[in-house]
Amino acid sequence: xNIGTASVKSGLPPKTIxxxxxxxxxxADRAGNGYRDxxxxxxxxxxxxxxxxxxxFSVEECRQxxxxxxxxxxxxxxxxxxAEVKLAxxxxxxxxxxxxxxxxxxxxxxxxxxxxxxxxxxxGLAGSGTPQ
Amino acid sequence: xNIGTASVKSGLPPKTIxxxxxxxxxxADRAGNGYRDxxxxxxxxxxxxxxxxxxxFSVEECRQxxxxxxxxxxxxxxxxxxAEVKLAxxxxxxxxxxxxxxxxxxxxxxxxxxxxxxxxxxxGLAGSGTPQ
DNA sequence: CCTTGAGCTTCCAGTAACTGGAAGCATTAT
DNA sequence: ATAATGCTTCCAGTTACTGGAAGCTCAAGG
Numbered sequence: 064x065n066i067g068t069a070s071v072k073s074g075l076p077p078k079t080i081x082x083x084x085x086x087x088x089x090x091a092d093r094a095g096n097g098y099r100d101x102x103x104x105x106x107x108x109x110x111x112x113x114x115x116x117x118x119x120f121s122v123e124e125c126r127q128x129x130x131x132x133x134x135x136x137x138x139x140x141x142x143x144x145x146a147e148v149k150l151a152x153x154x155x156x157x158x159x160x161x162x163x164x165x166x167x168x169x170x171x172x173x174x175x176x177x178x179x180x181x182x183x184x185x186x187g188l189a190g191s192g193t194p195q
Numbered sequence: 196x197n198i199g200t201a202s203v204k205s206g207l208p209p210k211t212i213x214x215x216x217x218x219x220x221x222x223a224d225r226a227g228n229g230y231r232d233x234x235x236x237x238x239x240x241x242x243x244x245x246x247x248x249x250x251x252f253s254v255e256e257c258r259q260x261x262x263x264x265x266x267x268x269x270x271x272x273x274x275x276x277x278a279e280v281k282l283a284x285x286x287x288x289x290x291x292x293x294x295x296x297x298x299x300x301x302x303x304x305x306x307x308x309x310x311x312x313x314x315x316x317x318x319g320l321a322g323s324g325t326p327q
Numbered sequence: 328c329c330t331t332g333a334g335c336t337t338c339c340a341g342t343a344a345c346t347g348g349a350a351g352c353a354t355t356a357t
Numbered sequence: 358a359t360a361a362t363g364c365t366t367c368c369a370g371t372t373a374c375t376g377g378a379a380g381c382t383c384a385a386g387g
Contacts, residue, residue, distance in 0.1 A: 067363065077364090078346055086344090096353060098364055114291050119251040122344065131302055146299045153296045157289060159246050164285045170263055171278045199334065209335090210375055218373090228382060230335055254373065 066091075069101040073109035080109060088112065088126060119156065124149075198223075201233040205241035212241060220244065220258060250288065256281075 069091075070077045084090055084099075089108050091099040101109075108129060115125045131146055201223075202209045216222055216231075221240050223231040233241075240261060247257045263278055 065364075076346080079344085081365095082345060096364085098353080115295065116344090117251045118288060118292055118295070119249050128299075131299070146302055150296060150299050153292050153299070156250060157292045157296070160250055160285050160289045160292065163247065163250065164282060164289070167260075167263070167278045167282050167285070171275050171282070197335075208375080211373085213336095214374060228335085230382080248373090 064101050064106075066099050066101065069099075069106055069109060072106045074113045075109055083109075083112060086122065088122070088129065196233050196238075198231050198233065201231075201238055201241060204238045206245045207241050215241075215244060218254065220254070220261065 064072075066077045066080055070080060073080070075083075081099075089105060089112075091101050091105060094100045111129065112125055115128055116122070120128065127145055128149060196204075198209045198212055202212060205212070207215075213231075221237060221244075223233050223237055226232045243261065244257055247260055248254070252260065259277055260281060263281075
């Protein structure tokens with residue numbers, strides 16, 4: 064399929080897809096006319112990139128994550144180690160999103176009126192996981 | 196407190212804190228010597244920014260989120276509307292992180308050996324929320 | 328009191344990750 | 358046949374930092 068279709072299916076703009084190819088994140092086949100030609104597997108990778116980028120992982124981290132299943136040379140222990148580090152990171156992100164969620168929810172429910180200047184939410188902003 | 200202390204407490208580099216001031220995200224008081232002077236409330240805002248940025252919200256989105264409790268002029272209905280949009284976004288992010296998590300977890304447990312070239316994970320990559 | 332070093336200031340340049348626009352070839356629609 | 362749409366590359370601009378230079382300030386040691 065052409066880049067436009069891959070773009071719609073993955074949620075990434077064509078520009079971004081070409082950029083990812085330029086920096087070596089994934090390379091597409093070329094059709095006879097020079098157009099890039101994407102498989103469903105490519106689309107899955109693109110969709111994966113769209114997601115993990117939007118969740119705050121850097122491009123380099125995404126490259127690592129992609130390599131977890133893409134690199135046949137990699138040692139199984141390696142895969143496991145990297146995946147486990149990323150799992151911990153994901154758990155931290157989930158916890159932070161949950162606390163952000165609770166904060167907003169509380170704001171909507173409790174601070175819905177005129178008592179906002181000293182809204183109790185403000186005290187909760189530092190939340191869990193605060194570095195010291 | 197000085198910017199260095201605020202940096203440690205918030206988890207943001209001093210450079211980034213100055214940058215946020217430059218683009219109007221938060222302005223700090225100045226001490227007599229010209230040094231920036233941060234209150235605990237400032238630190239909470241910075242910590243909040245550190246979090247929401249690392250979770251994939253853009254600076255403009257963070258500005259909106261910050262304004263939810265900072266702007267006394269804003270109508271209560273406005274606050275509620277914006278907060279609810281952000282809540283939905285957060286829920287989506289949490290769901291995507293959860294599916295990413297499951298994917299990695301599965302990779303670690305099931306694809307731990309030599310069967311990786313056609314690892315079943317690949318089929319799960321598109322996951323939920325795929326745009327069509 | 329003087330110096331030395333760490334920390335603060337501003338300013339300017341560079342990087343990461345896109346994003347927009349121009350110029351040109353390919354395909355599709357009328 | 359022609360016009361619109363979509364693809365190509367290339368180059369420039371944007372967002373959100375990040376590093377480094379030059380200089381001022383402050384706390385500690387001699």
